[in-house]
Amino acid sequence: MLKIKRFLEYRKCFSCGQEFLSYDVEKINNKDYICQICKSGHGYSTKNHNYKGKQSKTSFSFEFETSSRSNSLFELTKYNFIGCFDCSIQGLEWKSPIFYSRKSFHTVCRKIDKFAKFVGNSCGTHLHVSTSYKTKMDKYKRELFQPILDEMKSNKEKTIKFWGRYFGGYCQEKISDFNRYNSFNTISSVDTLEFRLLKFINAEQYIRACDFCIDTTRYINSFIGNEDFNKEKAKEIGCNIAKKYREVIKDV
Numbered sequence: 001m002l003k004i005k006r007f008l009e010y011r012k013c014f015s016c017g018q019e020f021l022s023y024d025v026e027k028i029n030n031k032d033y034i035c036q037i038c039k040s041g042h043g044y045s046t047k048n049h050n051y052k053g054k055q056s057k058t059s060f061s062f063e064f065e066t067s068s069r070s071n072s073l074f075e076l077t078k079y080n081f082i083g084c085f086d087c088s089i090q091g092l093e094w095k096s097p098i099f100y101s102r103k104s105f106h107t108v109c110r111k112i113d114k115f116a117k118f119v120g121n122s123c124g125t126h127l128h129v130s131t132s133y134k135t136k137m138d139k140y141k142r143e144l145f146q147p148i149l150d151e152m153k154s155n156k157e158k159t160i161k162f163w164g165r166y167f168g169g170y171c172q173e174k175i176s177d178f179n180r181y182n183s184f185n186t187i188s189s190v191d192t193l194e195f196r197l198l199k200f201i202n203a204e205q206y207i208r209a210c211d212f213c214i215d216t217t218r219y220i221n222s223f224i225g226n227e228d229f230n231k232e233k234a235k236e237i238g239c240n241i242a243k244k245y246r247e248v249i250k251d252v
Contacts, residue, residue, distance in 0.1 A: 008021070009021070009022040010022065011025045011033040012033065013025060013033060013034055013035035013038055014028075014032040014033065014034065014077075014078065015034055015035070015038040015074070015077045015078075016035060016037070016038050018035065020035050024036060026039065026071055027071065028071045028072055028073075028074045028075055029072060029075060032075065032078075034071070034074045034077070038074070038077065039071075039074060041083050041084060041085045041092050042082055042083065042084045042085070043084065043085065044084055044085055044086055044087075044093075045189075046082060046084050046095070047095075047190075048061065048080070048081070048082045048095040048096065048097055048098065049098070050080040050097035050098065051097060051098050051099075051100065052080070052097050052098070052099045052100065052101065052104040052105070052108070053099055053100035053101025053103070053104040053105075054100055054101060055100050056100045056101070057130075058100075058129065058130055058214065058217070058218055058221070059098050059099060059100050059129075059130045060098070060099050060105065060127060060128060060129045060130065060192075060210070060214055061095070061096045061097065061098045061099060061127075061128050062096045062125055062126060062127045062128065062198075062210070063093050063094070063095055063096070063124075063125065063126045063128075064076070064081065064093070064094040064095075064096065064112065064115075064119070064125055064200060065086065065089050065091070065093045065094075065119065065122075065123035065124055065125060065126075066089065066090075066091030066092055066093070066094065066115070066118040066119060066120070066123060067089055067090040067091050067118060067119070067120025067121070067122060067123055068090065068091045068118040068120070069090075069091055069092070070091075070118060072115075073091070073092070073094070073115060073118060075115075076094050076112065076115070079096075079097070079108050079111060079112065080096075080097040081094040081095060081096055081097070082094065082095045088122065088170070089120070089122050089123055090120065090122070091118060091120075091123075096108070102211065102214070105207075105210070106207050109200075109203045109206055109207050109210075110203045110207075112203075113202055113203035116200055116201060116202055116203075119199065119200050119201075123199065124165070124170060124171060124196060124197070124198065124199050125164070125198050125199050125200035125206065126194055126195065126196050126198060127194070127195045127198050127210050127213050127214075128188060128190065128192035128193070128194050128195075129192055129193050129195070129213060129214055129217035129218075130191060130192055130217075131191060131192060131193050131217060131220070131221055132191065132221070132225070133220075133221060133224045133225055134186055134187070134188075134191055134192070134193070136224050136225075136229070137186045137193060137220065137224065138186035138187055140224075140231065140234035141175055141182070141184065141186050142175050143231055143234035143235045143237075143238050144184075144220060144234055144237060144238045144241070145175060145182075145183075145184040145238065145241075146175060146238065147238045147239050147241065147242035148184075148238070148241050148242045148245050149173060149174075149175070149183065149184075150242070151242050151245055151246060152167075152173070152197075152245075153167075153173055155249075158249050158252050159197075161205075161249075161252045162205075162208075162209055162248075162249050162252045163197045163198055163199065163209055164197075164198060164199025164200065164201045164205060164206070164209070165197065165199040167183065167197065169181065170196065171183045171196040171197040180194075181196065182196070183195070183196050183197045184196075193217050193220075195210075195213045198210065198213070208248075212244075212245070212248050215244075216241055216244075219237070219240075219241070220237060220241075223237060224237075
């Protein structure tokens with residue numbers, strides 16, 4: 001009898017859990033397969049509504065941009081990432097779940113460290129941290145973020161080491177109105193402060209920078225909602241953020 005290789009063999013897609021004929025799935029690592037449906041990219045505006053950690057006041061998520069279409073990247077769906085099309089990069093933009101816990105966030109960052117090699121020159125790894133005061137942040141964005149931007153511009157080498165890259169067209173060093181490409185973006189499409197300069201070089205670098213960004217957003221949130229918050233208080237907070245940044249990057 002004529003034997004046809006893999007004829008009527010079934011494989012389970014690790015992402016959706018369904019079984020498919022072996023020629024309808026692709027191998028992504030030594031043991032896992034993915035089906036064509038799960039492999040297809042989602043639209044750019046697709047939101048990830050998966051959550052990690054016990055609910056708290058502050059949540060955060062990130063966009064893991066890649067410059068490759070390697071099948072191995074689909075292992076990210078194991079950690080509830082969603083791959084989305086983005087015309088500015090060669091690969092997919094992998095949107096993380098929403099984290100409430102730093103522990104779960106740090107764990108995922110270390111698990112995906114092996115994929116850092118796919119974060120190419122055109123890629124960033126933007127972090128979104130929740131805020132209820134986005135409109136107010138936008139009003140006082142110069143007072144809040146110009147001091148830290150001045151620090152970042154004054155030491156290019158440390159800026160690159162800490163954030164993962166230097167300023168560019170998609171993460172600008174100047175603060176403009178109605179511009180989502182500000183490095184500290186106060187007009188993102190969701191209720192977050194977006195840190196656009198971040199780039200995933202390795203897990204430890206990214207975790208350290210993101211922890212600073214999360215703490216910074218929490219610090220602003222704790223004051224900006226007060227009725228007496230004004231330009232002078234925004235300036236004071238901006239100077240404190242820059243001072244803390246100098247401390248954090250001292251040993252970078």
